[in-house]
Amino acid sequence: MKGNPSLAVFGDWDADGIISSSVIINAQRHGMIYPIRGQAIIEYEPAEPVYLSIRLDEIGCFDAIAILDVPVIDRLLESMRSYRARCPSSRIIYIDHHISTHEKIEDLYGVVEEPLVGYVPTSRIAFDRVVSLGYRPGDRLKLFVDAVDLMDRGAMVPENMKGLLKIVSSISKALSYKRDPALWRSAVDWISSPVPLSSPIAGASMEEIARLAAESEKRIRDEANILAISAQKLGVFRYIDARRRWMDRGASALASMLYRKLRAPVILCVASRDRRHVLMIIKYPGKAYRVVKMLMETGIAVSIGGHSSLGIARIPVERIYDALEMLRSSAIY
Incomplete structure (x- = not known):
């Protein structure tokens, strides 16, 4: 039956x-x-x-x-x-x-x-x-x-x-x-x-x-305060390399916090768990997905995701500087 x-x-x-x-x-x-x-x-x-x-x-x-x-x-x-x-x-x-x-x-x-x-x-x-x-x-x-x-x-x-x-x-x-x-x-x-x-x-x-949520928010806020000091100007962006401090999870929330703190479009790079790729998070309201799509179309990113305000690109470690140079020289307004 x-x-x-x-x-x-x-x-x-x-x-x-x-x-x-x-x-x-x-x-x-x-x-x-x-x-x-x-x-x-x-x-x-x-x-x-x-x-x-x-x-x-x-x-x-x-x-x-x-x-x-x-x-x-x-x-x-x-x-x-x-x-x-x-x-x-x-x-x-x-x-x-x-x-x-x-x-x-x-x-x-x-x-x-x-x-x-x-x-x-x-x-x-x-x-x-x-x-x-x-x-x-x-x-x-x-x-x-x-x-x-x-x-x-x-x-x-x-x-x-x-x-x-x-x-x-x-x-x-x-x-x-x-x-x-x-x-x-x-x-x-x-x-x-x-x-x-x-x-x-x-x-x-x-x-x-509530306790876990508060811990999460505090961790992201504290990390954003530390990382904001290291932000470098890269074209219209502020670039933060957090590969030695952050891996995968919560990176989108961290990028959003950095955007609010720096008041400028943000490129945040964090480590991926496989160590062969870098996750590049773009926080740029209205234009972020266009940016990561450009990385995909030029063959630099192996996969992308996100939405119009926050984009995520998975990039081979050896191509990270190609990605940064392209974003630095691109006319993205």
């Missing part, structure tokens, strides 16, 4: 990834409407592009897979194609808003059944999708989606939403500081649940979340 169908959910670590995952899990667990009609066995975990590429090569076949707020890269596309060849009856839903995903939308059409790619936060796209099916996730979950929307736009926060926005921001900062999959799942369970907001996150009190 065949059991319930299976659903795998992969969402990014940040607030948008957590809340978009919560929307899909709520619609499946409580609405039993999407992505699978009726009851389903749900597995869910945090993922970023490279890790998800590895996981898709490892996992068995699910009836449906939902990928949320994960920017498309070439390696991930190849893994999805391999998974599709192994599991031809599996339905893949891809919901995202990153620019790199927009650029690869034609490739997605050939691999996934439902590519939902837009220009608003992923959680808003996911929420609108389940509402279009006639399901109402409830006011509680809608408030979380609205909070991410406000964070994304940098809009004025209504007084009645400031507490909720602080919770969302704290969860995001805590997970940036401590990449704990169990904490990510607990946050998704808590947000996707229809019970009142006063319910605690299983296994982690809000006090613990």
